[in-house]
Amino acid sequence: MDFDGAADELYGVVPGEFMETRKRLVQEARSAGDGALAKRIGSLRRPTLSAWAVDLLSRSAGDELDQLLDVGARLREAWSSGGGIGGLEQRRGELVGRLVRRARALAEEAGQPLRDPAVREVEDTLQAAAVDAEVAEEVARGRLAQPRSHTGFVPAGFPLSPDRPAPAEPVPAAPEEAGERAEREKAHRAALRKAEQTDRDLADREAETAEARADMESADADVGRLRRELDRAISRQEAAARRLEKAERRRGKAADAAEKAHRRARETAPPG
Incomplete structure (x- = not known):
């Protein structure tokens, strides 16, 4: 292994x-x-339901997922080179929608239905994979423990979701406003990182609790089994004690009878 x-x-x-x-x-x-x-x-951490659903896509819908990641790579290349994105953006939206529906169906088949918050996390993760090459690698590997989202800059005309409009072109701001906006964006990014960290910490604690609960249940099962074995052993001991008592009484009677028989034999023996 x-x-x-x-x-x-x-x-x-x-x-x-x-x-x-x-x-x-x-x-x-x-x-x-x-x-x-x-x-x-x-050290590997238990995945959230949405992260597991994305991992499931990498195993059961690999071709469609590869298509999305390829479209994302071509979009990023067009973005960096200043080229046109043509129909790539529409194709990305179609693939994300199809993969989200596939994830819901696969999770349902596995007995793990996705609620709306988890579905949104699956969509956000797929969108992030189309924008961020590092997230794309994580998604392709199929070992996500937490959902992903893209919190950095996204160019105009590159919306995060087919149902979410692209951000409008920013209006030039005064230096003071720009500085204030930069500080707010910095604080927002820090808050997002903190929120993601607390989510990971919570997932770790939930995993730790689940592991401890599983150990407790296993120990309870062992105690129950040992108690049943002890009860059976005590029953066998009590039954054996009763048999021994009866056997000793019968042995005593047999010994008395044997002694009487020998004494009678000596008394009735003819003179020598």
Whole structure:
């Protein structure tokens, strides 16, 4: 077992099976004497439902996802070179919509239906993958633990969503207004990073709680099994004690009878 194989298996299971699967993989790595691999596997975090749905797309809708990532790369190239985007933007919107619907259907089939907030996170992640090359690589890898969103600059004519209009061309502002806007944008980006960090921390704590709960349930099951075995052992002990008591009484009676028989035999023996 190597790390890539373990990670692919881990992020391929439904979120509810993540903790147990990770625990098994960590134990397998330890049993193989690879403590470093066990540590790396143990550091992998349970995905949110929306992140898992995007991971599911990379496994079950790879061709369509590759098309979106290719369109995103061509759009970014056109953006950086100042070339025309032609029908790429429309194609991107069509692919995002199709992939969001596919993600909902796949999640439903897996028994993990997506609510509206999770659907929006799936869409935001796909949109971010079309804008940001690093997010595109993460999405293609299929091991997202958190949804992604693009908070940086997006050029005019490159809307984040087919249902969201492109931002209007900015009106030149006075230097004071520009400085104030820059400070507000900086504070906003810091707040977004903080919010994303707290979301990751919350997910880590939820995963930690789920793992502890799973361990507790496993221990409870072991205690229940041992108690049942103890009850059965006590029942066998009590039954054996009753049999022993009866056997000892019968043995006592048999010993008395044997003693009487021998005594009678000695008394009735003819003189020598």
